[in-house]
Amino acid sequence: MKRFLAISVSASALIVAGCSNNASATVHVDAQDHNGRDGAHHFDQDGDASLMGGDMRIAGRIGGDLSVIGSDLHVSAGIGGDMSLVGSDIIFEGSVGSEANIAGSDVAWSGNARGDVDIAGSDVNWSGTTDGSLSIAGSDVMIDGRIGEDLDIAGSDIEVSRDSDVGGNLSMAGSDLELFGSVGGNASLAGSSAEIEGPVDGRLIAVAYSRRGWSWSSGNTHQRVRINAAIGEGSAVCARRVVIGPEMVITGQLAVFAEEAPVFETGASQSSVTFEAIDGRDCNDLLEPFDR
Numbered sequence: 001m002k003r004f005l006a007i008s009v010s011a012s013a014l015i016v017a018g019c020s021n022n023a024s025a026t027v028h029v030d031a032q033d034h035n036g037r038d039g040a041h042h043f044d045q046d047g048d049a050s051l052m053g054g055d056m057r058i059a060g061r062i063g064g065d066l067s068v069i070g071s072d073l074h075v076s077a078g079i080g081g082d083m084s085l086v087g088s089d090i091i092f093e094g095s096v097g098s099e100a101n102i103a104g105s106d107v108a109w110s111g112n113a114r115g116d117v118d119i120a121g122s123d124v125n126w127s128g129t130t131d132g133s134l135s136i137a138g139s140d141v142m143i144d145g146r147i148g149e150d151l152d153i154a155g156s157d158i159e160v161s162r163d164s165d166v167g168g169n170l171s172m173a174g175s176d177l178e179l180f181g182s183v184g185g186n187a188s189l190a191g192s193s194a195e196i197e198g199p200v201d202g203r204l205i206a207v208a209y210s211r212r213g214w215s216w217s218s219g220n221t222h223q224r225v226r227i228n229a230a231i232g233e234g235s236a237v238c239a240r241r242v243v244i245g246p247e248m249v250i251t252g253q254l255a256v257f258a259e260e261a262p263v264f265e266t267g268a269s270q271s272s273v274t275f276e277a278i279d280g281r282d283c284n285d286l287l288e289p290f291d292r
Contacts, residue, residue, distance in 0.1 A: 043077060073104070090121075099132070107138075124155075133168065143181065150185070160198065169202070186232070188291070193222055194239075197247075199230040205291050207283050208239040227254070236290040238283035244268045257286045
């Protein structure tokens with residue numbers, strides 16, 4: 001993630017320093033067939049392609065790598081190698097044969113990749129697939145697709161939809177966190193509130209607690225963790241309030257550290273839950289034995 005953030009900062013600097021709708025410089029390697037006019041670029045080539053300009057639409061086939069610095073970017077090309085996109089509003093609905101790095105403002109991904117994908121943006125909407133891992137740094141983040149390996153998200157409001165599937169581990173850090181999709185590995189959530197309604201095959205660790213104080217939200221969700229799904233052995237949560245729903249099923253015990261005893265909704269089982277008051281202790285210290 002540190003490497004990803006460094007790439008994002010460098011990319012953002014390039015946007016500020018050099019991109020405008022009036023600038024246009026294009027470099028092609030092995031450009032067997034390329035047509036470009038009025039920001040529309042269509043490729044059919046085996047080599048790499050690099051573009052710098054304003055608003056661009058990129059389609060066709062690029063056998064090598066694609067690198068683009070621009071403004072509003074719409075990419076629907078099939079790319080055999082790596083892809084790097086830096087811009088403002090970015091739409092990707094093509095395919096990438098290896099890894100992808102994207103830095104922009106609003107980013108929408110509905111394509112697919114065979115390798116890892118790193119995205120930095122403000123509003124990020126992921127409805128595609130990758131066989132590798134996905135890392136996102138943003139504000140509002142929506143996940144509605146498939147990730148073959150790990151998913152790592154840092155943002156504000158984050159939702160992993162019911163149709164989403166994470167093959168590996170999940171890490172979410174932000175404000176309001178909603179996990180409705182399925183996770184094949186472990187899940188770690190840290191935010192001001194966390195809603196877990198999707199199954200976690202591995203261990204769940206969730207934190208929604210701050211010593212700086214707290215306030216009641218309109219739905220009484222601030223610094224609250226609610227679990228209403230199947231979770232794996234060795235799970236633990238630390239929050240001011242914890243709510244257990246009727247669909248929670250766990251192998252072994254769920255350790256709850258909170259300001260008050262957990263609330264069990266109608267039909268929820270209490271037999272698999274242990275409770276211990278926080279009593280001014282640090283959540284990281286309380287959860288450290290579980291988070292291994």
